[in-house]
């Protein structure tokens with residue numbers, strides 16, 4: 133098997149099947165040694181993690197073979213498309229780390245060209261204007277086991293077809309009354325080849341061409357032409373287009389692109405557990421107000437992942453790890469979470485925040501004193517340096533770091549037990565105060581001044597280490613905790629009405645006490661909160677000195693990387 137070296141790891145990595153095709157084509161000197169791909173989103177929604185897979189492939193394969201990749205808006209459908217999406221798509225592709233340079237194209241800028249090809253096909257007797265309604269056309273089409281029936285309009289003369297097509301273009305007919313169809317083979321075992329529709333009438337304004345056109349090309353006609361016009365060599369798309377490939381090749385050939393024609397290659401779409409992944413379904417979540425826009429941190433959109441705190445590196449790493457194949461499968465969402473943990477764990481500071489606080493009072497600590505202790509910003513990465521954190525006789529700790537009646541293996545605070553306060557001192561629990569209903573309000577302890585920095589000079593050990601935040605300097609901030617947007621175990625869809633089973637617990641808004649350093653966080657700054665997970669300051673809702681934190685992911689997962 134062919135191998136290439138990955139720059140970062142210098143590990144040898146095997147080529148995926150698309151890379152092998154491209155390498156072979158280069159070896160055989162096809163396309164004059166050129167590699168040119170394209171990423172062709174339809175601007176009818178925001179990009180999601182599935183698109184990231186396609187982007188990494190389209191741009192990645194071109195770059196790995198000295199080629200280039202076009203960004204092309206596949207905007208031949210006048211309805212549903214919008215400039216808002218055109219802008220967000222560009223932002224997302226750039227953010228992921230890819231550059232189309234000056235190769236930004238709009239399929240709608242080729243409307244005249246598609247039209248000319250259509251006229252050429254009519255003149256050559258390879259296309260005709262058909263008056264069948266959509267319903268009649270369905271009946272004529274036949275099935276997988278039975279051939280279709282030829283349209284009664286199939287044998288119109290070239291002159292009549294030209295005249296009717298002109299009148300379609302001139303706006304003389306209502307939507308749905310006529311189509312232009314290719315004349316191929318109604319008995320083809322491939323239904324896509326049974327005189328497919330090339331043009332339809334739609335009296336709708338288009339986001340770039342306005343009302344200039346009222347006939348619009350079908351995807352199967354426009355896409356191969358777009359590729360051919362731009363000189364694309366390898367047109368990478370998802371598996372559902374496999375059966376359309378003969379038609380793709382037919383259009384390219386009949387349009388006259390016979391030298392170095394583009395080649396369509398299909399791969400499996402990315403599906404993931406515990407989420408939905410189609411622009412249509414994601415748009416429904418936005419329009420139904422179930423989420424805070426396309427970039428809600430629960431959304432699997434690129435912008436949602438960015439707002440949640442995912443990095444471009446983590447998403448590219450994910451796309452690399454999931455690989456490329458022709459078999460559809462569903463990737464565990466935990467894999468994506470694994471990738472962001474891996475990316476952030478050494479890069480970002482590990483600071484202290486308490487999400488569910490109770491007070492810890494150190495009864496033998498000098499009253500009113502605040503000292504500043506030096507602490508590493510990330511104990512696994514010295515390069516991140518150190519910071520000073522305030523410490524005093526009144527701290528916040530996590531509620532579950534104390535138990536009045538501890539179970540056997542509990543190693544944290546209970547009366548009589550000694551633990552380490554991270555980066556600070558050993559403390560021994562001496563008592564607690566509770567409300568009438570048993571809710572614990574304050575835990576009391578004493579500290580050993582000899583253990584500053586977290587080690588005892590006499591070498592005695594403690595089993596537990598807990599984090600804390602000094603009370604008088606603590607900042608109180610809003611924290612948002614997330615769960616999957618749909619819960620796979622309960623079923624993605626409601627059995628009764630087919631609606632999406634949105635997880636009612638997908639968002640929990642709470643507050644946390646944080647050490648002063650965290651109050652400096654600006655939008656997109658991310659941190660590890662010791663023992664609580666990775667968090668990122670929300671880009672929309674954070675204010676100077678008052679960040680709002682989104683939990684990107686918790687620290688632990690049962691997820692294990694599949695064995696390579």
Ligand code: ATP
Nearest residue numbers: 172173174182183185186369370401402409410411
């Ligand atoms: P959606 O159903 O989400 O709208 P789409 O395929 O209609 O998806 P396009 O804007 O047409 O979306 O897609 C642009 C490119 O991204 C296409 O090449 C498409 O094959 C690819 N793509 C879309 N979804 C996925 C996915 N889940 N996995 C891999 N590639 C995808």
Ligand code: MG
Nearest residue numbers: 173174176411
């Ligand atoms: Mg689409």
